[in-house]
Amino acid sequence: MVQSSKKNQGVPEPTIRRMPSYLAFSEGLLKKGQEFVSSTQIANYMNIDPTQVTKDLSYTSIVGKTRVGYEVRAMVDILSSFLGFTVMDQAFLVGAGSLGSALLHDDGLENFGLDIVAAFDVNPGIVGKKINDIEVFHIDQFRDLAQEMKAIIGIITVPAEYAQSVADLMAAWGVKAIWNFTPARIKVPDDIVVQNTSLYANLAIIFNKIHTDKEEAL
């Protein structure tokens, strides 16, 4: 394995998680016409220490200037590119029910470099239709389309009990990363990336905090 470039390698996950916020903040400043931004200004916005901001940005090619800080335009360009938002990656979505079709409706994903090229389901009421111009195929066609379209990201939005079998199918047919929106835990070969995003887990945290506060106040 020759490591000709490893620009993004070894970047801590918390750093990657903060960067879209730095990007959003910089885009806001750009619209307001601000030319430079300091690490202190970013730190205040984020409620974190300025040294953390400096450290995070040191993973990128952004260079700050003494006294004036970072150029806002460069922040936007370099962060978008660093985060992979400027290159399109093709994705398959399996499970075009309520959450799945919700994601198919979100054009924002495309702006952030995710191009959902096909959706799959088993429901005869959905298969064959188009959602936001994306065709919904029967899951039995997954193998053929995977060979033809070569999407590298698989999005799972099926009911939790089917998540593992969908993950197996994706792993078998060339998907390199799985974005799992179900609360199910899936097992895949080591070379496949899994990212879990459970809206309902986040919802549970909100409910827990509200209801605890409520009870505390009784």
Next chain:
Amino acid sequence: MVQSSKKNQGVPEPTIRRMPSYLAFSEGLLKKGQEFVSSTQIANYMNIDPTQVTKDLSYTSIVGKTRVGYEVRAMVDILSSFLGFTVMDQAFLVGAGSLGSALLHDDGLENFGLDIVAAFDVNPGIVGKKINDIEVFHIDQFRDLAQEMKAIIGIITVPAEYAQSVADLMAAWGVKAIWNFTPARIKVPDDIVVQNTSLYANLAIIFNKIHTDKEEAL
């Protein structure tokens, strides 16, 4: 402050995050007709240690039986209720653009106890319409409707640069928790719960991992 009940108080966030997966697993077993489940079986599914499962479940009223484990039906009932999924909480959504309307299309949220009662936007092309039977009002009507409808959760799906002003509006008009889907960091009074869910931050992590692997393999 009289603490008459503090059932869910002091439950660690990682525990709350794992519980929807325990619930999903139990629901799957229930459908298959399995009557009991052991902590080891849950631990294998989750790829964690059985003692962690036992500890997590000890926060709830679920009681395991020696040799047989936990009753599956009780797991489903008690976890759903513990996580707040069986009680409806009303929510307002501000920003009925692509991500916002995507969430309005997700009936799954209602099954998990979140009832979005009204949406708000400024776009004349959207205001006055209904998305999945939920009316979209002009943001200027927020104050009046907040007093009338008393939603306690505010969902923010506006462009990042407007997130703070929407949060201010929500904080002023009685929202107790804010679910922020933008990459912006928002500031609110201490008694308001903020939950950040940035799909794009999760996407950035996927891209980073795929692209790093790609470069490694060159």
